[in-house]
Amino acid sequence: MPQLTVPQFVAKKKTGEKLTVLTAYDYTMARLVDACGIEAILVGDSLSMVVQGHTNTLPVSLDEMIYHAEMVGRAVEHALVIVDMPFPSYHLGAAKAIENAGRILKETRCQAVKLEGGADQAETIRALVTAGIPVMAHVGLRPQSVHQMGGYRVQRDRQQLLADAIAAEAAGAFAVVLECVPSEIARAISERVAIPTIGIGAGTDCDGQVLVVNDVLGITCGYVPRFVKPYADLKSVISQAVTTYRDEVRSGAFPAEEHAYD
Ligand SMILES: Nc1nc(=O)c2c([nH]1)NC[C@@H]1CN(c3ccc(C(=O)N[C@@H](CCC(=O)O)C(=O)O)cc3)CN21
Numbered sequence: 001m002p003q004l005t006v007p008q009f010v011a012k013k014k015t016g017e018k019l020t021v022l023t024a025y026d027y028t029m030a031r032l033v034d035a036c037g038i039e040a041i042l043v044g045d046s047l048s049m050v051v052q053g054h055t056n057t058l059p060v061s062l063d064e065m066i067y068h069a070e071m072v073g074r075a076v077e078h079a080l081v082i083v084d085m086p087f088p089s090y091h092l093g094a095a096k097a098i099e100n101a102g103r104i105l106k107e108t109r110c111q112a113v114k115l116e117g118g119a120d121q122a123e124t125i126r127a128l129v130t131a132g133i134p135v136m137a138h139v140g141l142r143p144q145s146v147h148q149m150g151g152y153r154v155q156r157d158r159q160q161l162l163a164d165a166i167a168a169e170a171a172g173a174f175a176v177v178l179e180c181v182p183s184e185i186a187r188a189i190s191e192r193v194a195i196p197t198i199g200i201g202a203g204t205d206c207d208g209q210v211l212v213v214n215d216v217l218g219i220t221c222g223y224v225p226r227f228v229k230p231y232a233d234l235k236s237v238i239s240q241a242v243t244t245y246r247d248e249v250r251s252g253a254f255p256a257e258e259h260a261y262d
Pocket residue numbers: 045046049050057141143152153154180211212214215220224225226227
């Protein structure tokens with residue numbers, strides 16, 4: 001099975017097939033996730049928090065995003081790979097945005113970029129799309145604007161949310177993430193736009209869903225948002241493995257003969 005293309009990803013909205021998207025930040029995880037058969041992998045700027053340990057997504061640099069996108073790009077054979085443009089790599093004019101998104105496409109094996117915004121970023125989205133760079137928009141809760149929004153809050157301005165999604169589509173975005181949006185508004189947007197809506201905390205009526213892989217596997221350190229469903233408890237699995245290893249090193253049970261050389 002060859003790698004999913006942007007047009008194939010978009011076309012799944014018409015067939016009614018749900019799109020599954022998950023983040024990944026490194027080679028090993030991307031390889032494991034890709035082997036499961038999901039439509040897209042997002043190299044999210046959430047890596048600022050879950051990989052780098054920052055308290056929000058603002059600190060991660062473009063070079064660091066590219067570093068992780070290179071690792072993921074090397075691993076993935078089937079899924080579409082999308083890379084978050086970090087703050088403020090697309091806020092300094094269309095030319096700079098093309099230069100930065102262009103670096104992502106030139107230096108990694110990833111196929112598309114994502115940026116936070118809708119109507120406010122329409123001009124930038126259009127410039128990137130005109131340059132041949134597929135863009136996923138991201139409306140509702142926009143973590144890069146955490147200081148402006150006063151925290152990670154559910155976004156309820158129906159008219160604004162609809163306007164943002166419609167503007168993103170009109171500007172040429174191939175899909176749009178809806179983050180922390182009431183289900184009814186997400187459903188209305190999904191019916192109104194022809195491009196796939198990918199929800200996170202946006203109910204069941206989006207065309208697809210995205211989550212942070214650490215949250216899905218139960219290895220998030222600290223606060224986990226309400227929209228997360230942990231499908232595994234890897235924190236316990238890791239803890240069990242590491243403490244058993246420690247105990248066996250201390251007791252001399254590890255290494256055994258089969259782990260040693262004559
Ligand atoms: N591990 C992780 N998972 C994520 O989904 C995620 C990140 N990190 N980092 C980047 C952003 C930040 N995200 C967040 C973080 C917190 C909430 C949150 O606390 N939401 C409240 C809503 C409160 C309200 O307005 O009612 C909640 O209770 O879930 C939401 C999204 C989503 N992204």
